[in-house]
Amino acid sequence: MKIGVPKEIKNNESRVGMTPAGVFELTKKDHIVFVQKDAGFGSGFFDQDYKDVGAIVLDTIEEVYTSSEMIVKVKEPIAEEYPFIKSHHVVFTYFHFASSEPLTKAMLKSKAVCIAYETVEDSDGSLPLLTPMSEVAGRMAIQQGAKYLEKPIKGRGVLLGGVPGVPPGKVLVLGAGTVGIQAAKMAAGLGAHVTIMDINMKQLRYVNDVMPSHVVTEFSSEYNIRKRIKDHDLIIGGVLVKGAKAPKLVTRDMLIEMRPGTVLVDVAVDQGGCIETTKATTHEDPTYVIDDVVHYCVANMPGAVPYTSTLALTNVTLPYVLKLANLGWRNALSKDKALAKGLNIIDGKIVYEEIAEAFNWSVEAM
Numbered sequence: 001m002k003i004g005v006p007k008e009i010k011n012n013e014s015r016v017g018m019t020p021a022g023v024f025e026l027t028k029k030d031h032i033v034f035v036q037k038d039a040g041f042g043s044g045f046f047d048q049d050y051k052d053v054g055a056i057v058l059d060t061i062e063e064v065y066t067s068s069e070m071i072v073k074v075k076e077p078i079a080e081e082y083p084f085i086k087s088h089h090v091v092f093t094y095f096h097f098a099s100s101e102p103l104t105k106a107m108l109k110s111k112a113v114c115i116a117y118e119t120v121e122d123s124d125g126s127l128p129l130l131t132p133m134s135e136v137a138g139r140m141a142i143q144q145g146a147k148y149l150e151k152p153i154k155g156r157g158v159l160l161g162g163v164p165g166v167p168p169g170k171v172l173v174l175g176a177g178t179v180g181i182q183a184a185k186m187a188a189g190l191g192a193h194v195t196i197m198d199i200n201m202k203q204l205r206y207v208n209d210v211m212p213s214h215v216v217t218e219f220s221s222e223y224n225i226r227k228r229i230k231d232h233d234l235i236i237g238g239v240l241v242k243g244a245k246a247p248k249l250v251t252r253d254m255l256i257e258m259r260p261g262t263v264l265v266d267v268a269v270d271q272g273g274c275i276e277t278t279k280a281t282t283h284e285d286p287t288y289v290i291d292d293v294v295h296y297c298v299a300n301m302p303g304a305v306p307y308t309s310t311l312a313l314t315n316v317t318l319p320y321v322l323k324l325a326n327l328g329w330r331n332a333l334s335k336d337k338a339l340a341k342g343l344n345i346i347d348g349k350i351v352y353e354e355i356a357e358a359f360n361w362s363v364e365a366m
Contacts (some may be wrong), residue, residue: 001325002032004068006061007039010075012094014042014306015313017072017093020049022314022321027054031325036064043310065089072321074313075300076103087111087347090329092321094118097344097360098245099272104350111348113329117242117317118270119352120342127242128338129320131178132269132312136302138182138238141265142171145234146190146302146366148263148287148294155294156261158233161191168192172232174220174249174274176203179238187234188215192198195228214366225249229258237266237274243344244354245272252276260292269297 003026005017016039023033033055037047047057058064065071065084073093077085085091095116097104107114117129127134142160149169151157162168169189173180176198187194188211196211197220198204204217218224219338229235229250235258239246245270249345255277268274277290280299287296320339323332333340344352356362359362 001328002034002067002069003325004064004071005033005035005039005055006064006073007036008074008080008303009061009080010078010303012234012298013075013300014271014298015074015310016040016043016045016274016305016306017074018318018321019043019310019314020045020053020055023050023055024053024317025318025322026325029322029326032056034058034064034067036061040310043306045310070321070324072317074310075303076100077106082110084218085110085112089113090115090136090315090324092117092324092342094270095344096270097355098243099270099321101359104355104359107345108348108350113326113343114344114345115324115329115339115342115345115353116243116344117342119344120320120338121242122338129313129342130240132180132316133302133309134240135182136305136309136312137267138179138236140185140301140304141179141183141236141238141267142186142190142234143337144286144296144298145171145236145263145265148265148296149261151261153287153294154174154261154289154292155263156233156259157263158261159185160234161170169234170195170232171234171236172228173197173236173238174224174225175238175240175268176200176217177238177240179240180236181207183236183238183267184211184215188212192234195232196360197224197228220249222249226254226257229254229262231259232262233259234263234265235293236276237264237268239268239274240271242354243352245358246274248274248276250275250277255291255293258293261294262292263296265296267301269299273297
């Protein structure tokens, strides 16, 4: 198969769809891999690294798309890429369709096969291709939140870990999935007092068992959220509904109940955000302030640590890329139920129910 790895062109996105080690696994199986010039530069991988393992380096993104049957990316295609995607393409990447009607319409129009990392689902309900980036984003949420709590950038002026004689900051984590657990772990490590909320009691019991005593669990409800936001310094939105828009757990009217300088980090921004006032930002301009509350809503948080993120992503995507390349997408999906759940769009039709529901459209049966 001919596989293309284009350079990511989303704002400040330095990750790349495949490492040289991943490319090597494909070329030794006699697949042809096209890598766009400088695609791996931001992640610390150079054109010569790819050439050394048998990749063909092409100058432009258009050449990569034109030459390839399957495209392996990191982020969803943006408007500049739409014209390059054709009906013969299999596009394997993070799509997050439910948060973008224009992207969904563009991919329907292309009639390409769209397989989304974020909906590949194992039999136990876990999301193997979303997990590593959720781990990175959860940890980064605390790192960034702690920074934006500093007074010069309009935060409350709170040091999360406190110091002797001064109590630590308070962190509220909404969602006890991968993002929430990693955020709680990082915040606890800094010495902050952490409250983590979820509606899944099984998950809360797990958190209660594995976390230190200064991480407390609480059932998530509007009443409890309204109570906690009044005295917490940093609020992390880490809620995920597979393939669908995130529920709005923090509403516009709640902001006035927060103390000035409170920081909100909405990791669910890729799925529309779980905070009503969320709007996607970039690493270049990451924050905005509403009612004296700082919002950090960068849609590609792991892109700030591309070396770590690219390695972590290729570790989990490579086995699926190999299946798609070795077997062809139809056979690969028929043999791998987890991968089959990644199929979102085919031949101009949506085949993943939650995406259609997000826009009140009908789902076409395959």
